[in-house]
Amino acid sequence: MNTWSMQSAVVPVTGAASGIGLAVCKRLRAEGATPLMLDVNAERLATAAGEVFGEACDSSRYTYAVDVRDSAAVDACFADILRAHGRATHAVAAAGIVDSSNVLTTTDEQWHRVIDVNLHGAMYFCRAAARQFAQAKRGSIVTVASIGGLKSKENRASYTASKAALINLTRSLAVDLGGLGIRANAVAPGVIDTPIQDGNRAGLDAVRQTIPLQRIGTADEIANGVLFLLSDLASYVTGETLVLDGGMTAKYR
Structure with missing residues (x-):
């Protein structure tokens, strides 16, 4: 048995129009899975879908323009997925944003925007996925956290708080859903070359x-x-956080 195989897997992925979410979709497609691409940016999503499925493919049936902050929209998206593709089998919560303001200057709007996307949006998405998995008593969820959820950094209060909470949310998913055959784990990337770094190339x-x-x-x-x-x-890993940071967090300083 090829335990790497994702053949016939149906995998909704948030934040799928760029960065890690897009890379995950490409990897899934290469393994024979059907990635379903969710993103708030419909125009960018259409372009990204062409990269994943090829320009000749009608990629519109694999894309969903949805704001993960809207729980009703997320639930409706999963209802659409069920009708069009059958029950989802795996799920990846990769949508995330960052804000660079200091604790003293962070506005309520800045704080809620980051928390709403990185934490609330992940919760709504994972909950909707788990409800489909529960019927099959099988499923696997991966959330994309950050080493910022393990350690803090100056001018990143909202981001690091959201990612720390996401890691513990993932543990809660593992605990609550394990009896239903559903696994939940997180990855914690370090500094990764994605579009989110475009404003920080010099650093x-x-x-x-x-x-x-x-x-x-x-x-x-x-x-x-x-x-x-x-x-x-x-298959026996759940509630864990896989750190992928080139060794950054292994250093004392």
Whole structure:
């Protein structure tokens, strides 16, 4: 048995239009799975779907423009998925945003925007997925957290708080859903070369020197970790956080 195999898997992925979410979709597609791409940006989503399924494919049936902050919209999306593709088998919560304001200057709007996407949106998505999995008594959820959920950093209060909460939400999913045959795990990426870094290219060289592997990670490398946790190779792994940071958090300073 090929325990890497994701053949016939139906996998909704949030944040699928770019970065780690897009890389996960490409990896799933390469393994024979059907990634279902969710993102708030419909235009960018259509372009990304062409990269995953090919320009000749009618990728519209694999894309869902949805704001994960809207629980009703997320539930409706999963109802659409059930009608169009049958029950989802796996799920990846990769949608996330960052804000760089200091605790003293963070506005209520900035705080709620990050928490609403990174934590509330993940909860709504994972809950909807788990409700489908529960009927089959089988499923696997992976959330995309961050090493920012394990350690703090200046000017990242909302982001690090949301990612720390996401890690513990994932543990709660594992505890609550384990009896239904559903696994839930998180990945915690370090500094990864994705579009979220576009405004910080100048600072990446300095960061690179602090990483034991002496390089910035790639979205494809995170996708490999996600695939492992989704797959049956991780069949006895649940409630865990897989750190993928090139050794950053292994250092004392």
